[in-house]
Amino acid sequence: MNSLISEERPLLEVKGLTKYYPFKIGPFSKKTGYVRAVDGLSFSVHKGETLGIVGESGCGKSTAGQLILQLQEPTAGEVWFDQRKLTGLGGKELRKVRADLQMIFQDPYASLNPRMKIKDAIAEPLLIHGLTDGAKLRSRIIELLETVGLSEHHLNRYPHEFSGGQRQRIGIARALALNPKLIICDEAVSALDVSIQAQILNLLKKLQKEYGLTYIFIAHGLASVKFVSEKIAVMYLGKIVELAQRDELFARPKHPYTKSLLSAIPVSHPRETKERIILQGDLPSPANPPGGCSFHTRCSFVQDICRKEAPAFQQHTDKHGVACHFPL
Structure with missing residues (x-):
């Protein structure tokens, strides 16, 4: 399970969460395969904590947020909130729980009537x-x-x-x-100017402190995620490839994809230099993901086993887990 070790019972537990969308082609709409939007996510979030979820567009992070809130029905897996199973709930029972689970959307204009x-x-x-x-x-x-x-x-x-x-x-x-007890921030600042982003991030942190809120903060870049999160999950093609405490992730990234994301963060001083890691090729289609490790088509450290066998997610320490055959 992709979760960091803790003695406390989590407020939110996600176990093997999966969402496949069937796609059809031809005049008779014959089903030919599935888009693997979310592919076996497992993690936990404790009360008062912020979990950041980061990754490229199309990696499934926003879909994961909707699945947690039961806005979409998962293909497989379970979501437990406050020791209650949400998957399978419906009608009045789900409405009661919904008061404790809220979402802040990416486009504030589209989310308002x-x-x-x-x-x-x-x-x-x-x-x-x-x-x-x-x-x-x-x-x-x-x-x-x-x-x-x-x-x-x-x-x-x-x-x-x-x-x-x-x-x-x-x-x-x-x-x-x-x-609410849990708020999912789905790209809540990505559509705003940089100065306004800082104001909203500061507001979210202030509200968390005042009301004891728990956040799942979904974003493209690691800079804003670093500011608000205690724990960060890195997603690639529907899967979590690395999950660690914030400071541990930034100091010692173990997955090549995480290292490339970190290299994209702008430097804070004009005299400061940093190696920029440019990934080759485009993000593969979730409708036809590569065999073995899903990242092997863009990885500079790829070996034969990476093309044949998907790496299991393993805890290297109680603060750090990664899915890679040859972690850095």
Whole structure:
């Protein structure tokens, strides 16, 4: 299991989570294979912790977030939240649990109804779950807006009247409305300017400290993931290839793919130099992944066994695990 050793019971446990999408071609729509979007993920997240999930576009990290929230039904595997199995739940039972599981989306404008005033967008989850109404509802909405750096003056505005950063703050306020235990941040800052990204990241850390929140932070780059995460999982073609404590991962990356991602982080000083590792070739298709190690087609350390046999995920220390035949 791709999880770091801990004596505490995790808030979230993911076991062998898999999602295959069948694809069909031809006039009779004959099924010819599967797109392996998520291929056997296993990890755990403890209360108050942030797990960063990083990887190239198409690696399956956003799909993994949707599977955890049961927005999609997994092909196989289990999701356990607060010692309760989520996979297989439906209807009212799932709705009760949903109050504790929320998501902040990549595009804050697309996640907000353009015809709905901000006060109504934030009120919607509260009304659905029957948590408050009347004067208390308005008071709660104002409280949430002020928590994320907005004010009562924004109540009657529509999404198009806000900047991208402000819209993302509204998305965060809506995610906080039900006092969740776990929030999945799906590329929550990637569509924002760099200066606004820093503001939102600082806000997320502040809210985590104040409310004891647990995050899964999904992103392309390791720079923002490093800032907010205690633990980082590196995904490639639907699988976790490395999972480690943040400082351990940055100091001693063991997978060649992780090392290439680290080399892409810009240097902090103009006189500082760093070797840039350029991966050769494109990311293989999840509909036709290479045999053996999925990374062998782009790896400069490839050997015969890599082409024939997929490496098992192994714990090298209690802080570091990797799926590689020849870890660095």
